[in-house]
Every structure is written in C-alpha cells, then in structure tokens.
Amino acid sequence: MNQTSGSLSGTGAPGRPIGRRPGPSSTRADILEAARQLFAEVGFERATIRAIASRAGVDPALVHRRFGNKAQLLDAALRLPFNQAEVASELDASAGDEGRALLSMALQRWEDPASALQAKSILRVSMSNERAAAAVRDLFTREVLAMLAGRVPREDAELRAALVASQMVGLAIARFVIPVKAIAEADRDRLVDAVAPTIQRYLTGDV
Amino acid sequence: MNQTSGSLSGTGAPGRPIGRRPGPSSTRADILEAARQLFAEVGFERATIRAIASRAGVDPALVHRRFGNKAQLLDAALRLPFNQAEVASELDASAGDEGRALLSMALQRWEDPASALQAKSILRVSMSNERAAAAVRDLFTREVLAMLAGRVPREDAELRAALVASQMVGLAIARFVIPVKAIAEADRDRLVDAVAPTIQRYLTGDV
Numbered sequence: 235m236n237q238t239s240g241s242l243s244g245t246g247a248p249g250r251p252i253g254r255r256p257g258p259s260s261t262r263a264d265i266l267e268a269a270r271q272l273f274a275e276v277g278f279e280r281a282t283i284r285a286i287a288s289r290a291g292v293d294p295a296l297v298h299r300r301f302g303n304k305a306q307l308l309d310a311a312l313r314l315p316f317n318q319a320e321v322a323s324e325l326d327a328s329a330g331d332e333g334r335a336l337l338s339m340a341l342q343r344w345e346d347p348a349s350a351l352q353a354k355s356i357l358r359v360s361m362s363n364e365r366a367a368a369a370v371r372d373l374f375t376r377e378v379l380a381m382l383a384g385r386v387p388r389e390d391a392e393l394r395a396a397l398v399a400s401q402m403v404g405l406a407i408a409r410f411v412i413p414v415k416a417i418a419e420a421d422r423d424r425l426v427d428a429v430a431p432t433i434q435r436y437l438t439g440d441v
Numbered sequence: 442m443n444q445t446s447g448s449l450s451g452t453g454a455p456g457r458p459i460g461r462r463p464g465p466s467s468t469r470a471d472i473l474e475a476a477r478q479l480f481a482e483v484g485f486e487r488a489t490i491r492a493i494a495s496r497a498g499v500d501p502a503l504v505h506r507r508f509g510n511k512a513q514l515l516d517a518a519l520r521l522p523f524n525q526a527e528v529a530s531e532l533d534a535s536a537g538d539e540g541r542a543l544l545s546m547a548l549q550r551w552e553d554p555a556s557a558l559q560a561k562s563i564l565r566v567s568m569s570n571e572r573a574a575a576a577v578r579d580l581f582t583r584e585v586l587a588m589l590a591g592r593v594p595r596e597d598a599e600l601r602a603a604l605v606a607s608q609m610v611g612l613a614i615a616r617f618v619i620p621v622k623a624i625a626e627a628d629r630d631r632l633v634d635a636v637a638p639t640i641q642r643y644l645t646g647d648v
C-alpha cells in the first residue's frame with residue numbers, strides 16, 4: 235500500500251488534493267474519500283465495504299481488488315496527507331527552524347476540507363475499535379518518525395516525535411474537529427507564531 | 442447543575458474520586474459513571490437514559506429526576522475532574538511556575554481510571570454529534586478559562602486558554618486514549634519536565 239502514501243497531497247500546490255486524473259485514479263480517490271466519510275460517521279465496525287463502495291458509486295468487488303480487506307482500506311484512507319519527500323525537502327531548507335516549517339505545512343494542508351475529514355475519521359475510528367486504534371497509532375507513529383528521521387537526537391527520537399504529535403493532534407482538534415473559537419478562527423500566521431516554538435523545542439530543544 | 446462541579450475530585454486527596462458516601466451520593470456517582478461509559482461506548486444519540494439507568498442499576502425516572510434531560514446529564518458527566526478552588530490554590534502557590542503545577546495536577550488526576558473514561562467519553566461524544574460537541578467545547582472552554590482567570594493577560598486570555606487546552610488534550614490522547622508508547626509509558630516527572638515549559642509559555646510567555 236506504499237503507493238498510496240501522499241495520495242492526498244500529490245507533489246504540487248499545497249492545500250489541494252491533486253493528481254486526481256480521470257479514470258482509475260479518480261475512482262481510487264473516490265473510494266478513499268467515501269471510506270473516510272463512512273469511517274468518520276459510523277466508526278470502523280459499522281463502515282462496511284459494501285456501504286463504502288455504494289457511497290463511492292462503485293462495485294464492492296472493485297474496492298476489494300484495489301485495497302484488499304477493510305483493515306487495508308483503513309490503512310490507505312488514514313495515511314497522513316503528507317508527501318514524505320516534500321516534507322523532507324522543506325525541513326532541510328529550514329534547518330534550525332523546522333518547527334515553524336512543519337507547523338506551517340500542516341496548517342496549510344489542514345485548509346483542505348479533506349484533511350478535516352481525515353482527522354475526524356482517524357479520531358472516530360480510534361474511539362470505536364481498539365485494534366483499529368492500534369493500527370492508526372502505529373501508522374501515525376511510523377509516519378511521524380520517518381518524517382523526523384535524522385532530525386532529532388536518536389536516543390529520545392520516539393518521545394520527541396510523540397510530543398510533536400501530541401501538540402499537532404491537539405491543535406488539529408481545536409482547529410477543526412471540535413472547533414474552539416480562539417484557535418479555529420485565528421490567522422494561520424498567528425497560530426504559527428504561537429505554537430512553532432513548542433514544536434521546535436520538542437524537536438531539538440531541551441526536553 | 443453547578444453542584445456537580447468537581448464531583449469527580451471531591452476536595453481531598455488527588456487521583457481518587459472521593460466524597461462517595463453510601464446512599465444518594467453513591468447513586469449519583471453510579472449514574473454519572475454509567476453515563477460516561479455509555480457515552481464513551483456508543484456516543485450521544487445511542488446512549489439512552491434507559492440504558493444508562495439500567496447500567497447504573499436504577500430506575501430511568503430517578504435519572505430524569507436527578508439530572509433532567511440527556512443533555513443535562515451529559516453536561517454533568519463531562520465536567521472536568523478538577524475542583525476549581527483546589528486548582529486555584531495550587532496555582533497561587535506556584536506563581537511563575539503555573540505550567541508545571543497545572544500539568545502535574547492533570548497527570549496525577551489522569552491516573553484515576555475515571556479520568557481516562559471521561560476523556561474517552563468527551564471525545565466520543567464530540568465525534569458523534571455536532572450539538573453535543575458544541576456543548577462539550579463550551580463547557581470545556583468555560584472551565585479552563587475560569588481556572589486561568591486573572592492568571593493570563595486579559596486581551597488574549599481565550600487564545601492562551603485554547604493553546605493550553607490543545608496541548609493538554611493532545612497529551613491526554615497520547616497518554617491514555619490512543620496510547621502512544623513513548624508518552625503512555627513515560628514517568629510522570631519526565632513528562633512534566635518535557636511539557637511544562639510549553640504550558641508556561643502559553644500561560645504567561647510570548648505567544
């Protein structure tokens with residue numbers, strides 16, 4: 235399922251899901267979006283492949299053929315909307331200020347409605363099913379660690395990555411999952427100024 | 442419903458729900474716990490007063506008499522497990538280091554299994570119903586703001602409170618809702634050291 239990584243972000247303009255070409259790719263994107271919707275609405279158990287296929291307007295057999303079983307579809311649907319290579323190059327370009335770069339990228343991506351849907355579906359699934367929660371958490375941890383590889387001191391890389399994730403997840407929740415006015419309505423730059431030092435300290439500072 | 446504030450924490454030793462006397466108080470606590478369980482398991486719509494009463498081993502009429510309608514029961518069940526007066530006196534005693542005090546108290550409280558259940562039920566309810574989410578968010582914002590009243594610069598108090606909440610919620614999620622190993626298994630003091638400077642900066646620093 236590696237080829238799905240970054241499928242929400244493509245390689246180009248931030249904040250828009252690109253790379254949706256007509257034909258097979260568009261079907262793939264439709265299935266993933268339907269999966270995110272259903273997972274967000276009813277959790278893991280109750281989101282059947284049949285219901286997801288129906289929402290996407292395709293045959294259930296096609297969903298199985300493309301994505302395998304429901305756990306594999308979940309995995310594909312919940313990947314972080316980041317292109318690892320793109321993130322790496324942004325971070326390389328802002329050494330010493332990676333916290334700001336990471337946060338700016340995230341806040342920009344989050345303006346895409348697909349991100350809000352994905353965040354809701356990640357949380358909803360994590361609430362409803364322990365095994366799905368474990369899968370989400372492992373995927374998330376792996377992706378964040380991969381993103382930060384070589385940028386944080388090796389001996390406490392896991393704690394640093396988890397701290398970064400804890401602030402980013404809390405911010406995402408307040409920004410668009412359970413919107414808290416002061417954060418949901420704040421200018422992006424205002425939030426970056428307020429939170430970047432936190433991320434930077436977790437990455438490279440004294441923890 | 443003001444009298445329910447702090448019902449999880451009582452006024453004494455941290456980390457334990459106290460004040461559960463035999464008789465009416467114990468029934469009240471049983472109903473609140475059953476409500477948290479059901480809200481966490483099935484969300485707001487599907488947690489009926491009847492099911493909550495049955496889980497608590499009481500008559501549905503008693504639940505209505507004690508708590509009013511389901512929205513009012515939700516409000517009582519999801520109040521933060523903090524005693525405002527106790528928090529205020531702890532914060533007063535640690536001026537200049539309120540971030541550490543707040544975080545220590547929270548991490549200590551979270552060791553009570555009732556806290557984990559409450560956090561799950563807050564998140565689960567917020568995911569499943571927009572109106573319930575709004576109610577939870579308003580309650581949460583109000584309580585955090587009340588807790589910080591007079592301690593943060595007035596003109597951006599709401600943003601500061603929201604930033605504190607974003608980090609605390611993210612940490613609570615990683616500590617026990619969707620346990621991320623590096624945070625879930627970290628010593629309390631280790632986490633306090635790592636995160637207190639963040640909370641302190643959001644409270645009184647440059648944001």
